[in-house]
Amino acid sequence: MKTQIMNIRNELRKIKGQGVRLHVIGERNKITDELGVLEGVYSDIFTVRIAYEDYVRRYSYSYAEVLTRHVKIYPIAL
Numbered sequence: 001m002k003t004q005i006m007n008i009r010n011e012l013r014k015i016k017g018q019g020v021r022l023h024v025i026g027e028r029n030k031i032t033d034e035l036g037v038l039e040g041v042y043s044d045i046f047t048v049r050i051a052y053e054d055y056v057r058r059y060s061y062s063y064a065e066v067l068t069r070h071v072k073i074y075p076i077a078l
Helices: 003-016 063-066
Strands: 019-025 032-041 045-051 054-062 071-076
Touching: 003 032, 003 063, 019 045, 019 054, 054 063, 063 071
Parallel strands: none
Antiparallel strands: 019 032, 019 071, 032 045, 045 054
16 A cells, blocks of 8 residues: 555656646535646645635645545646
8 A cells, every 4th residue: 555655646746736637525425626736745645726716725635535536636738
């Protein structure tokens, strides 16, 4: 499992700073689908910046959430 998380982290490092589509299955199966920028890739988490019309929001997720498929990230061109 540790190598899988390292692979996920390395793949996200390749697209850091680029546009992404964020698909999240949250609590009570609430689904969030947003467009943003992969802003930071850290040792335990990564952050995605979502810009709305009048404010900016940052979400942070762990690599384990990607591994368990609660979070999916797709690179896109903005």
